[in-house]
Amino acid sequence: MPPLLQIRAVTEADLPELVRLDAEAFPSGPYPYFVLRQFLDAYGDHMLVLDDGASLLGYVLATAPNRDLSWILSLAITPGLQGQGLGRRMMSEILDHLRSEGVKEVWLTVEPGNDTAVLLYRSLGFAPEGTPRKDYFGPHQHRLRMALLL
Ligand SMILES: CC(C)(COP(=O)(O)OP(=O)(O)OC[C@H]1O[C@@H](n2cnc3c(N)ncnc32)[C@H](O)[C@@H]1OP(=O)(O)O)[C@@H](O)C(=O)NCCC(=O)NCCS
Structure with a gap:
């Protein structure tokens, strides 16, 4: 991973950048602002961002576990940095986090x-x-x- 990039927990102050990044990564169907706002409130403990110190370049979002099951609701890397292993890295980190919470199964749609x-x-x-x-x-x-069995 390039040295200036950091994967860290999201904060409320990230919301405008998150909205911008999501629209950049999903131009034909980004989440509306209010949905990302509610995801941040509901699942902020399960959201990681990729930060270069000036802007957000990626994010991954999972739900809090419900009966040992979590969903991955979003994964995005800014177009200019795709294909460099960052999506894999972010997925691995969120899956490690879910595993440490005792999650047994992870679902997503694509x-x-x-x-x-x-x-x-x-x-x-x-x-x-x-x-x-x-x-x-x-x-x-x-x-x-x-589906993934952890
Ligand atoms: C999907 C996405 C998150 C993947 O992140 P990424 O950083 O580009 O992917 P990585 O570099 O970590 O590559 C992971 C794997 O994806 C595949 N991959 C990556 N680039 C690829 C390409 N250009 N063509 C085909 N497969 C590719 C490979 O299997 C790769 O595995 P490898 O590490 O063994 O080579 C990213 O491309 C993205 O944000 N796309 C737009 C938003 C999106 O579609 N999100 C997913 C919604 S379900």
Whole structure:
């Protein structure tokens, strides 16, 4: 990892940067401001950010465990830094955190054509649950659900 980059816990002051980064990483469907605000309030203990001292360059968000199960709700690396191992690093850190809390199972959904993300999740041990679910997030928004046993 480049020396100036740091993976750290999110803080409330990160919200504007988080909104900017999310829109940059998901241009066709970013989370609305109010959703990220509520994720920060509800799951701030399970959100890590990648910080270069001036801006946020990545983030990962998991839910607090519910009956030993957590969801990964988002993972993003700024486009200019993708493909350098940072997404894998952030996923590994959040999975270590969940494991240390006693989480036994982690679920996520991914757009079936997002080869980079699907390959990353597979290489971390996530397995697809059946075939993609049609219209999961609304019309033409299919998603593949993947699960990992920790
Ligand atoms: C998906 C994403 C988080 C991955 O992060 P990243 O830092 O780019 O990925 P990494 O460099 O850690 O690579 C991890 C794995 O992804 C795969 N991968 C990375 N770049 C790839 C590419 N250009 N093409 C295909 N696979 C690729 C490889 O399997 C790689 O494994 P390796 O380490 O054995 O080479 C990042 O690309 C991103 O933010 N994309 C936009 C937002 C998004 O789609 N998020 C996922 C939502 S479910």
